[in-house]
Amino acid sequence: MELKAPRGTFDILPKAAKKRWFIEEIASRIFEEYGYKRIITPIFEHTELFTRAIGEATDIVQKEMYTFYDKTKRSLTLRPEATAPVVRAYIEHNLKQQPQPVKLYYIGPMFRYERPQAGRYREFWQLGVEVMGGLNPAIDAEVILLMEQYLRKLNLKNLEIIVNSMGCSTCRPLFTSKLKDYLLQNTEKLCSDCQKRANINPLRIFDCKKEGCKTQLELAPKISEYWCNTCREHFDKVQNFLRKVGIEFIVDTSLVRGFDYYTRTTFEIRSRLLGAQNALGGGGRYDQLVEEYGGPPTPAVGFAIGIERLLLASEKEGISLPEYSPLHVYIAIVDQNIGIEAFKLLYDFHRAGIGADMNYSEKNLKGQLKLANKMSVAYTVIIGPDELEAKKCQLKYMKSGEQQEVRISEVVSKVKSLLEL
Ligand code: AMP
Numbered sequence: 001m002e003l004k005a006p007r008g009t010f011d012i013l014p015k016a017a018k019k020r021w022f023i024e025e026i027a028s029r030i031f032e033e034y035g036y037k038r039i040i041t042p043i044f045e046h047t048e049l050f051t052r053a054i055g056e057a058t059d060i061v062q063k064e065m066y067t068f069y070d071k072t073k074r075s076l077t078l079r080p081e082a083t084a085p086v087v088r089a090y091i092e093h094n095l096k097q098q099p100q101p102v103k104l105y106y107i108g109p110m111f112r113y114e115r116p117q118a119g120r121y122r123e124f125w126q127l128g129v130e131v132m133g134g135l136n137p138a139i140d141a142e143v144i145l146l147m148e149q150y151l152r153k154l155n156l157k158n159l160e161i162i163v164n165s166m167g168c169s170t171c172r173p174l175f176t177s178k179l180k181d182y183l184l185q186n187t188e189k190l191c192s193d194c195q196k197r198a199n200i201n202p203l204r205i206f207d208c209k210k211e212g213c214k215t216q217l218e219l220a221p222k223i224s225e226y227w228c229n230t231c232r233e234h235f236d237k238v239q240n241f242l243r244k245v246g247i248e249f250i251v252d253t254s255l256v257r258g259f260d261y262y263t264r265t266t267f268e269i270r271s272r273l274l275g276a277q278n279a280l281g282g283g284g285r286y287d288q289l290v291e292e293y294g295g296p297p298t299p300a301v302g303f304a305i306g307i308e309r310l311l312l313a314s315e316k317e318g319i320s321l322p323e324y325s326p327l328h329v330y331i332a333i334v335d336q337n338i339g340i341e342a343f344k345l346l347y348d349f350h351r352a353g354i355g356a357d358m359n360y361s362e363k364n365l366k367g368q369l370k371l372a373n374k375m376s377v378a379y380t381v382i383i384g385p386d387e388l389e390a391k392k393c394q395l396k397y398m399k400s401g402e403q404q405e406v407r408i409s410e411v412v413s414k415v416k417s418l419l420e421l
Contacts, residue, residue, distance in 0.1 A: 006122070007116060007122065008113075008114070008116040008121045008122025008123065009121065009122055009123040010121065015323070016311075018323040018324060018325070019311065019321040019323065020125070020307060020311075022321050022322055022323070022324055023127075023154065023307055023311070023321065024107050024307075025324070026150065026153050026154060027105070027107065027127045027150060028105070028107070030146070030149060030150050030153060031105040031129060031146070031150075034103070034142070034146050035103050036103040036104060036129050037103065037104055037105070038104070038105055038106065039086060039089060039105070039106055040106065040108070041079075041082065041085035041086060041088075041089055042085070043078060043079060043108075043109070044076045044077060044079065045076065045077060045079055045084070045085055045088065046074070046075070046076060046077075047065070047067050047075040047076060047077040048075075049084050049085070049088055050065060050077055050079070050080060050084055052292065052293070053083070053084035053087070053259075053260075053261050053289055053292070053293075054080070054081070054259050054260060054261065055201065055204075055260025055261070056200075057197060057201035057204050058204060058207070058258055058259060058260060059204075059207055059258060060080050060081070060112060060259070063113065064080060064112040064113045064114055065077050065080055065112070065113065066078040066080075066111045066112075066113060078111035079110055079111065080110055080111060080112045081110055081126070081259070081304065082106050082108070082110065082126060082128060082130075082304065083128075083130060083259075083261070083286065083289070083302055083304075084261075084289075086104055086106065086130045086132075086302075087130075087132075087286075087290055087293060087295075087300070088293065090102065090104075090132050090295070090298070091290060091293055091294070091295035095132065096133065096295070096298065100132070100133030100134060100298075101131045101132055101133040101134035101139060101300075102131070102132045102133055103129065103131050103132075104130050104131075105127070105128065105129045105130075106127065106128055106129075106130075107125070107126075107127040108126070109123050109124065109125050109126075110123070110124055110125070110126050112124075118277065118312065119274060119275075119276075119306075119309050119312050120277050121308060124306055124307070124308050125306070125308065126305060126306055126307065127304070127305055127307060128283070128302060128303050128304035128305060129143060129146065129302055129303060130300060130301075131143060131300060131301050131302060132300045133298050133299070133300065134300075134301075135287070135299040137234050137235075137238040137241060137265075138237075138241050139301055140234075140238045140241075140265040140285060140301050141238050141241030141242050141245075143283065143301055143302065143303055144161065144163070144238075144242060144249075144267050144303075145242070145245060145247060146303075147267075147283075147303050148161060148247055148269065150305070151269060151280065151305075151310075154310065154314060154321075155314075155317070155319045156271065156280075156310075156313055156314065156317060156319070157317060158271055158273050158313075158317065159269055159270070159271060159272070159280075160272060161247065161248065161249040161250065161267065161269050162249065162250050162251075162252045162255050162267060162268045162269075162270065163238070163239070163242075163249050163250070163251055163252075163265065163267045164223070164251060164252055164253055164254075164255035164256070164265075164266050164267070165223070165224075165227060165232075165234070165264050165265055165266070166223060166256065166262050166263055166264060166265075166266050167223055167226060167227055167228070167231050167263070167264070168228065168230070168231050168263050168287065169263070170230070170231075171226050171227055171228035171231055172223075172226070172263075174226050175221065175223050175225075176203060178226070179202045179203070179220055179221055180198060180199075180202040182219075182220050182221055183198035183202050183205065183216070183220070184198055184199075186216050189212055189213075189215075189216050190205070190212065190213050190216060191208065191210045191212060191213055193208065194208050194210075201260070203256055203260075204258075206254060206256035207256070207258050217254060222253045223253050223256075224253045231264055234264055234265070235264065238265055239251070249267075255267070255268060257283075257284060259286075261286040261288070261292075262284040262285060262286055263284075263285050263286060263287045263288060264284070264285040264287065265284050266283070266284035266285075267282060267283060267284060267303070268281070268282035269281050269282065269305075271309070271313040271316070273316040273317060274312060274313055274316065277309065279306075279309070280306065280309045280310060281303055281304055281305030281306060281309075282303060282304070283301070283302050283303025283304060284301065284302075284303075285299065285300065285301040286300050286301070287299040287300065325355075325375075325376060326355040327355040327357055327375060327377055328354055328355050328356065328378045328379060328415070328419055329349055329354060329355065329356040329357075329377055329378070329379050329380070329381060329415060330356070330357055330358065330368070330371070330372035330377045330379070330380045330381070331345060331349075331356060331357075331358040331380070331381045331383070332358070332368035332369055332372060332380055332381070332383075333358070333365075333368070333382075333383050333384075334365050334382070334383065334384035334385060335384075335385060336363060337385070338383050338384070338385065338388055339360075341383060341388060341408070342358055342383055343358075345381065345383075345393075345408065345411070345412075348412045349412055349415070352412045352413075352416055354412065354416060354419065357375065357377075359371055365382070369382075372398065373398065376398075377398060378397070378398055378399070378418075378419070379395060379398060379415055379418070380395075380396040380398060381393050381394070381395055381396075382394040382396060382403075383408070387405075387408075388408075391407060391408050391409065392405050392406065392407055392408060393405075393407075393408050393411055394406075395411060395414065395415070
């Protein structure tokens, strides 16, 4: 057996985990500030939940789902995205009874059997929001704004916001049929996958990355020519809200994100510094999805951001993400006989709510001080036999290297006041 994480997956070692902690912490904070509440759904769901919501003809359902049978032969799938599970939870727990819209956010791993490359993995993390039960175009603008504000909080600058409207069940069918006519007339110029898509679900050709298919789409009918008045008005209002708060964006009528459930507004935020996988996140409206599952009419809108893409973009922009550490104190001892006193002091620090650590195997003081440096603690408490005799210790300020003698019984409160806790 090869002792290696499966292709497309990766371990997140402590240093990287700290960066992610920061990314998740900032996200939770800003989402909560906007009135969103966290929801946690299972890692796997009934397969049908995804096939119905995402669409039979999408790449995700056709090629990318991790589907398996459990011991009772139920077909289950590792979630490739979180909108469908959140919608399921909304219906299952009757969240319609709560004041609408219900604003939720999630953070967690998703699974897609894709060809791994930079910025594309088989297990990857997303954070996102879903607003359920609101048709006001201000909500579309709010989620776009929230996404932009969050990325700005991470100091990302080279961003581009793309928006489009996918129309609704009134106007989209006419567009789709015109698109289909056009594609069937040019079928020999399409790749073999797109020839099939042209018949089953012509919109999915927008997902194709092949140059030939992209060229054909440039000449194809545009959704904007078919928007009904309500969709046009809705989209105008979304744009007006965005302009009002000074958000710059580009309208691109070829932005059709890879899920069938989108209606009206779709959007994407790209980093100008990333290559092929430049979408940091995206989302849109899905006004019919709750009803399609048998729930009450519930217009909704949401987005998802890829955490690995955020990390790549931060790296490209030269942003060093702070590594949060609540570990403030290291206790170093001159000889092991002092271990029991140090152990007591360690727990005095913990009882006072101050992060502290010591090493039980490193015998040499120099080695212990090296460890303290590596841990980037603010203070090191050094106890030697003479100090212990006098019930004192040395308190070392790691930044300046200065040292001060303090009574052992007072060192915890001294550090507490220095840390302003
Ligand atoms: P989607 O759920 O397809 O709308 O994607 C939303 C975001 O999730 C993308 O913009 C990416 O940042 C991220 N993402 C999607 N698929 C992957 C993947 N296979 N690997 C890494 N990130 C991904």
